[in-house]
Amino acid sequence: MVKISRYILVLTAVVGLSVVLPQFYRMAFEKPGRNPLIQYSCIDHDFIILRPDADDKWTNREGTKLTREAYEKKLPLMHTRQLVMDGTMPDSINGEKINIQHAGIFRSNFRITPDEIHAPKPKLYPLFESQSGRANLEMPNDFFRITWRMEFIDAQTNRILEDKSRMFSAVLYNRGFKFPATSINGIPTTRKSCDEGYLVIDSANQLFHIKMVKGEPFVRQVELPNGMKFKTIQCVDFSDKLYYAYLFTENNELYVLTPYDYMLEKFEVDDINPDKYEIRIYGDYFNFNVITIGNGFIRTQVVDRDHNKVDEYAETRPTYDTRPEGKIAQLLFPAELKMTDDNSSYVNFFLKMSKSYWWLILSLVLIIAQYFIIRQRKKNIRTEIIDLMLIGLTGIFGFIAVNIFPNKFID
Amino acid sequence: MWKSIIYKEWLKIRWFAIIYAALGILVVGNIFLKGQHDFEFSQEAYYWYSILFNQYRFYEYSLFKFVPLIGALAIALAQYFPETVNKRIKLTFHLPVNENKALMVMMLFGAFCLFAIAAAQLLLFTGLSLVYFPAEIVQSALISIAPWFLCGFVVYFLTALIVMEPVWKYRFLYLLVTATFVPLYLQTAAARAYSPALPLLGVFTVLLSVALLFSGYRFRKGEM
Known part of the structure; x- marks a missing residue:
């Protein structure tokens, strides 16, 4: 029974550490990444992109740099107030005379x-x-x-x-x-x-x-x-x-x-x-921009007012898992446990396994380290097999857990 | 023999248990005193609306979230700290009863007291809720406060483990583990958001009920 109580405590520590350690690591090293805003220009009939993090904030699809004013002029139905203020709002777009109040009725955000x-x-x-x-x-x-x-x-x-x-x-x-x-x-x-x-x-x-x-x-x-x-x-x-x-x-x-x-x-x-x-x-007034934003990608599909597809454009960007800090995390942690998730408002045990098996290297190193600890304590290796297996499976979490709750007297 | 052990445990914790029970009932009473006041001063429909659509969590009033945790901490300290003074627990170990069984009886008695006090609070909370709210709001509130009461049990079990641990270094390490684990029960969440996590949290709570055996064993074996 005492043995069982120890393994329950080790499990508790593994659960607690698999929440806290990756969370601390993220807080220390994770870099933010803001999504670009990809909009379809009714002037150019092409995509215009705003990248908040980049040096060239405003570009077209090909990457040609734009000034803020040029960017706003290409999206007149989005930046109407600014263009009216600057006196640069066009009277007509695509050959259609634009009544600002009337066009404003068709503007919607969802x-x-x-x-x-x-x-x-x-x-x-x-x-x-x-x-x-x-x-x-x-x-x-x-x-x-x-x-x-x-x-x-x-x-x-x-x-x-x-x-x-x-x-x-x-x-x-x-x-x-x-x-x-x-x-x-x-x-x-x-x-x-x-x-x-x-x-x-x-x-x-x-x-x-x-x-x-x-x-x-x-x-x-x-x-x-x-x-x-x-x-x-x-x-x-x-x-x-x-x-x-x-x-x-x-x-x-x-x-x-x-x-x-x-x-x-x-x-x-x-x-x-x-x-x-x-x-x-x-x-x-002319189109709908339907934008899907997922982990590592953004895609804009444009349909006209009759809901027929006009064009589409997609971009990918590095995610936490593909950036250097994420790769180091994959070496350190076999998994990450969260009680909350970006894709859910529920509280649950959200387990995200490491995308690679690099953590096995650290597990192996920790098994060897634990072997020397066992030798130092003059314990029989056969009584410690389960601990070594736990370290193999749970990596750094298991290593810390079995040493916080040592089985010094339990044979 | 067992009756005597239980009586000894009761003598240690009685005032703390009574104060915790009174505090719990006062806090529940205060939540509904505030609710009744809000009902009077704003329209009932708006009060319901705030709960249903504006994330107003009426049950969080008066720090109700932390009441089971504080109560469990107080009872665990009252029950196990005296046993460590001059290593009095050794007297229990010298009784002609199984040592693990003696520890489990101590722990079960403490847990039973916590359960009885929690049941009284929950009954009062449910009864008063049903006066003001429909079943949907009451059910959401009960799901939301359930992890706080489970947290009370977890804190009780882990405090017993820490207090009975003979080595200060390990006490500190157990405290760190407790600090990583207990917040799982205390996340800020919308009403009913905890529903998918509750079964596993309940399993962890039950499993941790044997935690005391580990430090009790180390104590018996003379770890210093």
Whole structure:
């Protein structure tokens, strides 16, 4: 039993050290790397790049250096205010006369990161009144859940509002909704221009639009192509009011849902995987820049307002694992254990194994060192075999752990 | 014999256990006193909204996060430090009972006291939560505070290990290991974010319950 207690303590030390040592190493030696901003110029019909860390901050695709002013002129719909201030805003672009206010309506910014996808979701939502007749949205006093039915709970009394719950549940049931909901997606804030309720996936993988209009339920099923499943649905509130939401499918496609006619329109882009990559979508009067940022790469795909692909550009950059400090880490540590991860908002044991086997060299050196320690302590090598194996498997973590908890008396 | 050992343990820790239990209940009471005040002064719906969408963690009020840790530390020190003064633990080892079993009974009694106090706090917390909040918010809060209570047990087991260790050098090294391991239970996280880690954290907590046997063994073998 004492032997077992020792190995449990050694395991505890290995776990603790595999969190702390690589973390200290990163804090001491890791170099930052900022992503470039790659945008499509509607003037040049080519990509323009801003690299915050580089000496030549502003360049085109070929690497030709640009001044800041030249860079901004090539992206007039992004830097409109500055160009107007400088008096250099063009009257027309691509032969089209540009009305600044009108073009501004089509500007949109969207961003989603994997840690927003892999995050605990609230299970209760407020259902706003979509047509209250008031200029501003008002927070309702109740929140809803969709389990075996749609239930509204009054925050003041912490009790279920039976009449409202029955009314909404009945309408959902009659429209073919299969309880419970598996995903509820909306913009649960009063700080938006108007309310469009929620896009809800039911247990039969059907998509419904649910909102409240003058106190009554509004439920509309959205026709989905056979077998279409979504990784996430992100509702948007853009000033052009052309879309309800960006929809990211399981096979890494991107769709938008249009209002009123509930059409799903596909963006002609590929590998849009919000599970793994940060996705940014910048829309303007002419195009959408769909940017995917992963570990060591950035890719911009451009589609026009009809969602057809115009062009694309990708760059890779060194990651921690390929930079010198990362390679030394691979020699020192067999693995890195983290309780948090850049791609998740959960706390978990995120184990990242070393990309190479260089750490085995250090393990071998530490096994030899441990052998001499054992000899010095005049211990029988056969009783220490498990310790040596532990060092072989866990490298520096195991070496420190078995020496913090010595088996001086345990044979 | 066992009853006497348990009674001896109770005599050592009783005041610390009572103060910890009282402190825990006061802190839980204070959390909901604040909650009731906030309910009165801001709309209930906005209070719920802050919890659901603005990451307001009402259960972190009054440093509740550290209460199980401090309570466990106090009980472990009260229980094991007197045993190291003049090596009184040797009297227990001289009793006609299995030495490991005696240590385990000591440790189990301390852990049981911690469990009883934690259960009282959690029952009170759950009961009061259910008055103000729906099941979803209560469940999220309980998942979020669960690692803090597991942390209490881990701190208790590792403090026992450190206090009973006869060599100062190793006490310091065990303290370093504790400093690397305990923060795993105390990460700042959104409500329910700890849910995937809880099973493994629970396993580690249970495994560490035998930690005392190691330093107890070294003590018995006369390591200086």
